[in-house]
Amino acid sequence: MPPKKQFSPDFCPLPSIQKHVKEVDLILESVILNHLSESIILCGPSGCGKSVIVHEALLPYSTDKKLQAAHQIVHIDGATHCELGACVDAILSQLQPNKIRLRPNGSVVGTAAEKLKELTDALAGVSTRTGKKAVVFVIDQLENFVEQKNQLLLYSLFDSAREQDLPICVIGLSTVLDVLEKMEKRVKSRFSQRVMTVVGNLFADVEDFSTAVRFMLERRLPDWPENVPDIAAIVLEPACIALVNRLFESRKDWQAVNMLVEIIAAARDPNLVDVPEPATFYGRVSDFFFADPTQRLIRDLPHLHLTLLLCCFEFVDTQQEDTFNYVMIQELYATSTRQKTRSVKFGETFVRGAFFELVDYGLLRPTTTKPRNEPQRYHSLSLGVSKYQLRGALKESDLGSLPTDLRQWCEAHM
Amino acid sequence: MSVGKRRALQQPTQQNVTPKRAKTPENLPIESLLFRDPEFLHLTNLIESSTLRCPLYVTGTIGCGKTFLLNEIRRQSDHIPFAFVDCDTSPSEADVVRRIISELEPFYGIDQEEELDEIPSAKAPSTVADVRKFLSTQLDDDEPLRSVIVLDGIEQLTKGVELLTKLILLLHVGTIRLTLVLTGRMPWRNFAFGHPGLGDVVEFHLPCFSKKELIELLLLTFDVPVTKDKDLIALEALEALEAAYCRLIVDTFYPVTKDVGLLRSLAHKHLPTFIRPIRDGKLQPQQTDGLFRAFLPILAAEVHGKPTSLPNEKKSALPVTAPVHLRYVLIAAFLCSYNPSQADARMVAKRHDRVKKANQTPTKKAKDKRLTVHGPQAFSFERLCSNFLSLTADLDVKVCMFQLQAHVKTLCDVRLLARIGHEESLDHPKFKCVCEKSAVQRVAASLDLDLNRYLIDLV
Numbered sequence: 001m002p003p004k005k006q007f008s009p010d011f012c013p014l015p016s017i018q019k020h021v022k023e024v025d026l027i028l029e030s031v032i033l034n035h036l037s038e039s040i041i042l043c044g045p046s047g048c049g050k051s052v053i054v055h056e057a058l059l060p061y062s063t064d065k066k067l068q069a070a071h072q073i074v075h076i077d078g079a080t081h082c083e084l085g086a087c088v089d090a091i092l093s094q095l096q097p098n099k100i101r102l103r104p105n106g107s108v109v110g111t112a113a114e115k116l117k118e119l120t121d122a123l124a125g126v127s128t129r130t131g132k133k134a135v136v137f138v139i140d141q142l143e144n145f146v147e148q149k150n151q152l153l154l155y156s157l158f159d160s161a162r163e164q165d166l167p168i169c170v171i172g173l174s175t176v177l178d179v180l181e182k183m184e185k186r187v188k189s190r191f192s193q194r195v196m197t198v199v200g201n202l203f204a205d206v207e208d209f210s211t212a213v214r215f216m217l218e219r220r221l222p223d224w225p226e227n228v229p230d231i232a233a234i235v236l237e238p239a240c241i242a243l244v245n246r247l248f249e250s251r252k253d254w255q256a257v258n259m260l261v262e263i264i265a266a267a268r269d270p271n272l273v274d275v276p277e278p279a280t281f282y283g284r285v286s287d288f289f290f291a292d293p294t295q296r297l298i299r300d301l302p303h304l305h306l307t308l309l310l311c312c313f314e315f316v317d318t319q320q321e322d323t324f325n326y327v328m329i330q331e332l333y334a335t336s337t338r339q340k341t342r343s344v345k346f347g348e349t350f351v352r353g354a355f356f357e358l359v360d361y362g363l364l365r366p367t368t369t370k371p372r373n374e375p376q377r378y379h380s381l382s383l384g385v386s387k388y389q390l391r392g393a394l395k396e397s398d399l400g401s402l403p404t405d406l407r408q409w410c411e412a413h414m
Numbered sequence: 415m416s417v418g419k420r421r422a423l424q425q426p427t428q429q430n431v432t433p434k435r436a437k438t439p440e441n442l443p444i445e446s447l448l449f450r451d452p453e454f455l456h457l458t459n460l461i462e463s464s465t466l467r468c469p470l471y472v473t474g475t476i477g478c479g480k481t482f483l484l485n486e487i488r489r490q491s492d493h494i495p496f497a498f499v500d501c502d503t504s505p506s507e508a509d510v511v512r513r514i515i516s517e518l519e520p521f522y523g524i525d526q527e528e529e530l531d532e533i534p535s536a537k538a539p540s541t542v543a544d545v546r547k548f549l550s551t552q553l554d555d556d557e558p559l560r561s562v563i564v565l566d567g568i569e570q571l572t573k574g575v576e577l578l579t580k581l582i583l584l585l586h587v588g589t590i591r592l593t594l595v596l597t598g599r600m601p602w603r604n605f606a607f608g609h610p611g612l613g614d615v616v617e618f619h620l621p622c623f624s625k626k627e628l629i630e631l632l633l634l635t636f637d638v639p640v641t642k643d644k645d646l647i648a649l650e651a652l653e654a655l656e657a658a659y660c661r662l663i664v665d666t667f668y669p670v671t672k673d674v675g676l677l678r679s680l681a682h683k684h685l686p687t688f689i690r691p692i693r694d695g696k697l698q699p700q701q702t703d704g705l706f707r708a709f710l711p712i713l714a715a716e717v718h719g720k721p722t723s724l725p726n727e728k729k730s731a732l733p734v735t736a737p738v739h740l741r742y743v744l745i746a747a748f749l750c751s752y753n754p755s756q757a758d759a760r761m762v763a764k765r766h767d768r769v770k771k772a773n774q775t776p777t778k779k780a781k782d783k784r785l786t787v788h789g790p791q792a793f794s795f796e797r798l799c800s801n802f803l804s805l806t807a808d809l810d811v812k813v814c815m816f817q818l819q820a821h822v823k824t825l826c827d828v829r830l831l832a833r834i835g836h837e838e839s840l841d842h843p844k845f846k847c848v849c850e851k852s853a854v855q856r857v858a859a860s861l862d863l864d865l866n867r868y869l870i871d872l873v
Contacts, residue, residue, distance in 0.1 A: 303670075304670050334851075346670055346718065
């Protein structure tokens with residue numbers, strides 16, 4: 001009989017996540033209880049809840065003593081075990097920790113081929129030693145194994161399961177959606193073709209999203225003081241509802257929930273008993289998600305830097321040139337300030353420093369091809385800083401202090 | 415903590431006013447944390463969070479206090495294993511990894527020398543996998559420590575994207591408890607553009623200080639060297655003088671920089687000049703108007719980048735030492751690059767002193783403006799010779815053609831001229847003058863020429 005599903009307190013019982021857990025649970029049931037061979041890939045961006053789903057699906061099997069003997073879980077991580085040798089070492093050290101011979105540096109003795117043979121034997125040994133014992137492989141960052149030469153590890157696992165009829169379950173977690181397409185034909189044919197996309201339907205509506213935020217907040221702040229409104233009331237604040245709604249419209253993933261919760265938790269002062277003014281508080285939190293960092297950077301720029309940036313835009317606009325070098329912009333700046341008698345004319349040291357600080361800020365990019373025997377050229381990429389961002393930043397600036405021709409250009413084009 | 419209280423706690427030592435910015439927490443004054451209480455609290459809470467699973471990216475303009483704020487958090491969170499890596503000094507992956515492990519080892523009670531003695535064949539750590547191994551081995555306790563790695567100035571990293579991708583992947587390894595904090599000047603989207611492996615971060619923007627805050631910071635961190643004269647100067651007058659001086663420095667340089675460290679160094683650089691009349695006994699501290707009158711020309715020279723009129727300061731000797739003909743060749747080359755060839759006869763050859771501004775129609779001026787702004791144009795050797803001979807027509811000593819060729823070669827060698835086309839083509843070579851205008855202006859001034867009078871744009 002399959003164990004009754006009991007979720008851990010760390011699990012957010014959203015219907016969509018429960019559905020995913022049940023799906024993985026069915027696969028585990030067929031492997032651990034019915035001794036079949038299965039495989040599945042969970043796809044979704046980082047932090048969307050793949051690991052939680054697998055963890056929740058495995059939980060009943062890990063806690064039940066009877067079922068514990070019927071399976072063994074092997075965790076591998078493509079981030080750190082992407083080399084074949086290191087990966088097989090990690091598997092062997094989990095499968096049969098007492099049998100393997102280790103080198104002084106911690107690796108298993110033998111060549112890669114010998115290790116693969118040992119792995120196959122070990123898998124067969126685990127299954128036959130004590131009857132049909134299932135082995136569940138949880139492979140994080142699966143895409144790193146797919147990028148391996150010949151995809152030997154995946155091939156060995158799938159082939160062992162098929163040829164020797166072993167109860168092996170391979171659960172791959174990947175952030176790459178088309179990871180299946182990248183598999184070799186021989187690997188793909190041995191895989192069960194079951195791919196679960198987690199991100200697509202994680203939160204059915206904003207209510208689900210709000211529930212997740214509240215659940216995570218309660219988990220994150222277990223020591224919430226009793227004499228202030230509880231988290232449920234905080235989440236029902238109009239400012240918070242507006243923020244959650246806006247976030248749901250732009251980002252519908254689990255990582256957004258995590259980030260929101262972390263930022264809310266960190267923004268409050270644990271030593272302060274009073275809850276801050278909600279509108280101010282959530283306004284600050286909202287800045288983390290919706291304030292444009294480039295605009296904030298431009299607003300913080302000193303006057304000289306802003307003038308030079310505008311010179312660059314004016315140059316591109318009026319001269320119909322894509323690239324420019326420092327001398328051209330410096331000359332344009334000198335021409336502009338010459339026309340304005342009242343403006344402060346800064347020395348070349350400052351102008352040069354300001355120009356190269358703009359490069360440091362990523363607002364100007366050096367061109368990849370440097371002309372021979374000529375100064376480095378730069379361009380302002382629209383993806384780095386666009387006219388719209390510049391316009392937004394200039395709204396709060398005082399254009400009156402700019403040189404006349406630059407101000408006129410700004411008024412005409414911004 | 416209030417400004418006054420912090421000021422009272424401050425020990426006015428000379429160490430606090432080091433002009434050069436140091437990055438170690440011991441060398442930085444505590445009062446820089448003024449006006450940063452909300453940011454300090456928020457950032458500390460984020461760093462100490464045990465559930466944060468994505469990197470924290472602290473960004474802001476130069477000198478807004480990113481490094482100092484993180485160093486202060488490190489100093490106050492001394493119970494957390496903290497590795498602070500300055501990417502300026504440790505740009506490669508091996509450097510970063512070695513620094514991380516060496517900084518974390520004391521927190522885990524490991525003596526590096528002992529460790530190496532135990533395993534004589536152990537390889538020095540050099541890859542992120544070594545960091546993972548190191549952090550994984552520290553999991554024996556029931557409650558493993560959460561380590562914090564700070565990479566300061568990630569733009570300085572060589573192959574930074576690859577290294578950061580590997581480090582960010584460590585955050586998703588379930589068995590490792592790690593917080594990764596990155597600092598940089600550019601917005602994260604600009605840095606990570608085109609690199610999907612870098613993923614999302616919590617971007618923490620540190621706003622720059624306002625003018626008022628900068629004055630306060632400068633005033634508080636400012637240890638007045640006139641302390642020797644305290645017996646001569648009343649304390650109140652001294653404080654008023656300090657405040658006026660700091661306000662003047664910030665007001666003057668605020669349009670150029672908001673960097674606290676740079677403003678502090680500028681203030682200390684000019685202070686001896688500012689108080690010289692007091693030291694000489696010519697003025698009293700209360701006579702701020704007189705002090706400003708004496709000081710403003712020097713400050714204006716600093717802002718405009720002109721050499722100051724200080725008696726002990728030596729001017730650059732470079733334009734004077736170069737041969738006269740070489741300097742004329744450079745000026746001729748510059749004029750070839752920034753004047754249209756049709757204008758040579760009018761601007762350089764003759765009657766250049768008679769060209770009046772009124773003669774230029776607006777249309778003509780707008781059309782010619784492209785030349786100066788557009789950067790150097792290519793010119794032929796013959797045109798250079800023509801301009802050179804026009805410029806040196808009034809000189810007694812004439813120059814031979816081979817000397818002219820040698821001068822051109824010299825200028826090409828020192829990268830003031832750039833040769834266009836193949837090096838092998840000796841026939842009809844083309845050049846561009848890649849020297850900056852200010853340098854050529856200095857050279858022209860050494861020959862008593864006004865460069866602007868020869869440029870068609872500026873007539």
